Amino acid sequence: MPRVVFTPVLQRHVEATPATVPGATVREALEATFAAVPRLRGYVLDDQGALRHHVVVFVDGEAVRDRERLSDPVTPAAEITVLQALSGGST
């Protein structure tokens, strides 16, 4: 099953520990993590269910392309990494 890892920055706000979850797409894997920690959803996805503008997701080191539907496939051995984009930084 794929493993989902979150940026440590998220830990300051919400429980976001690495999790091994079922799922054949990025969406399915993330939904599985949200099922365990519902509050996490609003930190990663926006009102319409797309990736937040300043959040990026990598699958085995490659940035996901479908930021709206999160349909990128993942293998059982995949590592999905959820990070904050530097574009969202501010002073």
Add this chain to the structure above:
Amino acid sequence: MSDRLFVATRKGLFAVERSKRAKKPTWKIAGVSFLGDPVSIVLPDRRDGSVLAALDLGHFGVKIHRSRDGTGNWSEVAAPQYPPEPPGDGERDSFGRKLEWKLRKVWALAAGSADEPGVIWCGTIPGGLFRSPDSGASWAMVRPLWDHPDRKLWFGGGADWAGIHSICVDPRDSRHVTVGVSCGGVWVTPDGGANWKCQADGMWASYMPPEKKDDPRIQDPHQVVQCRAKPDCLWAQHHNGIFRTTDGAAWWRELKEVPPSVFGFAVAVHPEEPDTAWFVPATKDDKRVPVDGKVVVARTRDGGKSFDVLRKGLPQAHAYDITYRHGLDVDETGTRLAFGSTTGSLWISEDQGDSWTELSSNLPPVYCVRFG
């Protein structure tokens, strides 16, 4: 009188308290919450002593936290959520720019009346009004306003998209609610949000072509406040002027002779005296600094016929502090005032603005100041 003040800033929420131990009472920063995180607005709820704070986390979105007693023990509650966008190409604003149905900022929080404990109103960017029946545990969008065809005429002022920044709940009737929209005028519901009417007649807009300048639906009231004792009296600091209504927003009268300037963002009205109001002026919209580098507060006690320019205790040389629309507050007695600035200054007055004490000049940029 209020002995506590909350100051929401770009880098956290500060609690400021008045100490009575010293011979001369002093105000000091008593604590900070959410240090490092932008706090766009704070609402001390006088009905039960709780406090709501809206965070704008940038990467991770807008969050709302609640403290039962305002002492720093916070827990996250729900954030307003926009409804699913209809299928299609999506909405565009009146200037043709894409408008996504996504929460960008909480720009207003207001408690309902005493007869509806737990009710909270929330204004957002883009252009949303939400109501919580349970102190923020859940929110529902006020769809009749969002779905009103005239909302499509709104556009951003001070932000990329239109936003609701002022919410006035009528003390006589909690179903009667007035909201201010930048840029979209002043909207009034008589029935708790089911029906809405734009009531900004009398306002005019210098930033629109002549054919549109009197359209109430495109006005930019930077802030709207309501007198608690005389709720038919409201004041507005508008983008290009100061306006007042004494008939429940049926007609807004412009006050043209206001020293040193009619431009600014913040206004506060005395809770008992509808003719007494305070403003923190700046030069003009394309020169957003204090007039002549001097921070002042303009106060009227006669409904705008005349103004005192108050400056005792405020910097009078090379000061470039701007006070945002929620950056000025008056306490529930109308005696104490406080305002904060974009350059991190915070001033408090205990004599209706006649004199001011600087509490800090090193805070983060101040977004919102509220007694409570």
